[in-house]
Amino acid sequence: MRPIAFRRLVGVVLSATLAMALGLTIAPAAPAAAASAGGDATFAGHGWGHGRGMGQFGALGYAINYGWNYAQILDHFYGGTTLQGVGNPLMTVELMARTGTELVAIGRGLTVNGGQLPEQSTTGTAVRVTPSGTSFLIETAASCAGPWSAIGTAPTVKLSTSSQASADNYIRVCEAAGERFYRGALTVQRHASTGVETTFNELSTEDYLRGVVPHESPDGWGSLPNGMEALKAQAVAARSYALSGTRSSGARTCDTTTCQVYLGAAFQPWGPNPESLDGKNADAAIAATAGQVRMFGSVIARTEFSSSTGGWTAGGVFPAVVDLGDSVGYNTRSSWATTLPLSTVATKLGTGQISSIVVIERNGLGADGGRALKVLVTMTGGAQRTFTGDAIRLQLGLNSDWFSISSVSLAESQSVVRALYQDLLGRGPDPTGLAGWSAALVSGTSQSELVGALTRSDEYIALRVTKAYNEVLGRGPDPQGAADWLAQIRAGYGTVDDVQLRFYGSQEFFLITGGTTAGYIQRLYTTMLRRGASDADVAAWAGVLASSGPAAMVNAIWFSTEAASVRAGDYYATFLGRGPDPTGLAGWTQVLLAYGQGAVRIGIAGSLEYRAKAIVRYP
Structure with missing residues (x-):
């Protein structure tokens, strides 16, 4: 047989x-599929942002589609952490647009280093702070446009107002398009590492969050069925993230996506009435979670978050988890595609002319094998360079590191x-x-x-x-x-x-x-x-x-x-x-x-x- x-x-x-x-x-x-020499490379992927920690659309999906409360959402995305209270400590925010440049601000009842300034107009008194040797020159005027008169120098400068009863009493930073209102005080000092002029907004953490939460997650989410739970999760994540950080400037956090978006209290274009930047639902979410953070034991967790995970978080400090909430119908960022000429890819990556570019290692989580861990670039002469998926994301400006590369027409x-x-x-x-x-x-x-x-x-x-x-x-x-x-x-x-x-x-x-x-x-x-x-x-x-x-x-x-x-x-x-x-x-x-x-x-x-x-x- x-x-x-x-x-x-x-x-x-x-x-x-x-x-x-x-x-x-x-x-x-x-x-393996790769983009070939002389043409275009199409990058098609999932998610928006780094994918670490909470996905904001995922939080919304779990809230409105699965009925989760904010604690369940946070438990899911921030494995190994617990919910604890820390009160309302002082927050310092580096205003990145002001780093290395002068500060021009205006306010009613303005004080400089504790001294009250006389009102020079119905809109208050303007102050300009510029470097002067090892100190700062302080000048005043009736408006943001000057003319300026020097009133002294100081090694550090703190601007505040005598009252914070309403937005009319907030300090306003003079910008090209108008005036931006800030709660609390503004401080000018030397950058702790570089020595350049830096401006911090100094205020309570809870007031700070009012300028963050409605700009990280849309305030309108709170009007959706159970959508307030997503905003509460955002409030706790934003609070934890800010309080866990320190910057080389000496501030605790900053006001851009490098940290998390912070726009202040209001903005008034030249002419029209000011537009409040607070959110009614966001304010309620902040109040409902007052002082709450996520903790690793006795240490506040660095609770990173991004817009869309694409269906799986990236892992890292927190365990990688499936994100079923990411498929919520409101999410337009779960999948994306962009096409770049290979010549542009080569320029941005700093390589020679590219023969092929291919993902050679993935994390194994989700569609297409998950996020790209290693990408092999082969040049026309045969030389090769390997990049991390995240490096490709950052250098090419892709939406995430979860992508495939092809030249499919x-x-x-x-x-x-x-x-x-x-x-x-x-x-x-x-x-x-x-x-x-x-x-x-x-x-x-x-x-x-x-x-x-x-x-x-x-x-x-x-x-x-x-x-x-x-x-x-x-x-x-x-x-x-x-x-x-x-x-x-x-x-x-x-x-x-x-x-x-x-x-x-x-x-x-x-x-x-x-x-x-x-x-x-x-x-x-x-x-x-x-x-x-x-x-x-x-x-x-x-x-x-x-x-x-x-x-x-x-x-x-x-x-x-x-x-x-x-x-x-x-x-x-x-x-x-x-x-x-x-x-x-x-x-x-x-x-x-x-x-x-x-x-x-x-x-x-x-x-x-x-x-x-x-x-x-x-x-």
Whole structure:
């Protein structure tokens, strides 16, 4: 008897989604996708920002779609931390636009280093502070435009107002477009590291947050059902982030996205009335969480956050977690795409002319294998440089480090969609399907994801069930049988490949083969192995049939290396129009035995070889 090495199926056949996550989407002989020399590179990705800690859209999604409260949201994104109170300490904010330049401010009831200034106009008194040796020159005027009169010098300067009862009493910094109002005081001092003039806004933490929360998360979120919980989560995260920091300037935080956005209390363009920069809902969220921060033991946690995680956080200080809330309908930043000429990429990365650029390592979390960890750039002379995904994000100005790189055109994407519809569904795509999937491929959906989506469709399942009935039982499916199989496969109790397997072990198929043990075994060999069974084969399997039943015998043959090799080879013919090469066949046979036929379908139909042939078939 010719021996058959077989491996029994253990557990449930892995899903197409898991197969993709395991990196089984590239045919063995196919090179990794990359942008090629002389053209453009399309970066298509997920998320907006660094992805560490809380996703702001994720917080909104968990609040309005899952009913979570702010503590649950924070527990999810900031694993290992606890919620504690720290009161209302003083906050110092470096005003970045003022670093290295003079300060011009105006206010009613203005004081300088505790001394009250006389009012010079109905809008108050203006002060200009400029460097003078090791000190600062202090000048006053009736308006931001001067003319200026010196009143003295001081090594540090603190400007405040005698009252903070309303916005009219706040200090206003004179800017090119108008006046920006600040609560608290303004201090001018030398930068602790560089020595240049710097301006800090000094105020209570709770007042500071009023200028942060509505600009980090839209105030309108608080008007959505349970949306206030997202704003409360933002308030706690912003409070923790600010209080955990120190800057080289000597301030605790700053007012730009380098730290977190802080716009002050109000802004008045030249002429119109001032516009309040507070938010009614944000103020309520700040008050409801007053003094609360996230703590690592006795240390305030550096609770970073970003707009959209894309569906998975990046990990780091806090454990990486899935972000189901990120799919909330209000999120327009979950997926993105941008195309850059390779010459521009080379200039921004500081390389020579680029031959190819490809992601070579990912973190394994989420679609396309997750965030890019390493990107290999090959130059036309053969030299190579490796960049981190985050370096690529920052140097190219990408939205996140979760991206794929390709040079796929719309026409090529349409060719792939047409070919996959024909090979999997036996028809051309409808206009909506063609347009939608072609756009998805261009914008970053992988070819393998499209294969997975089509093979999970009811249409594909129905076609495969019908094919199993016809090929194994020689008849079409009865309506109830077809409906039952569809329901089972939808519910995850089987795959389309299980239908054929189950039919081979049925009494109906046994009778079709002639109702004899020898005929049954011979038919199984010719259909599964494409060869006849020897007398020794028949005798051996007859013993298995008698002792263990038809299901055990069928499974043993079906999951043998020889039968798996036949089925894997068929996919070469179906998708690539050729026979398998020995190395590729051996590899895909092992994939089939370990992960199921779905992994092979996705791998081969998701390969670059398939793409290249699809473009030729449907130019």
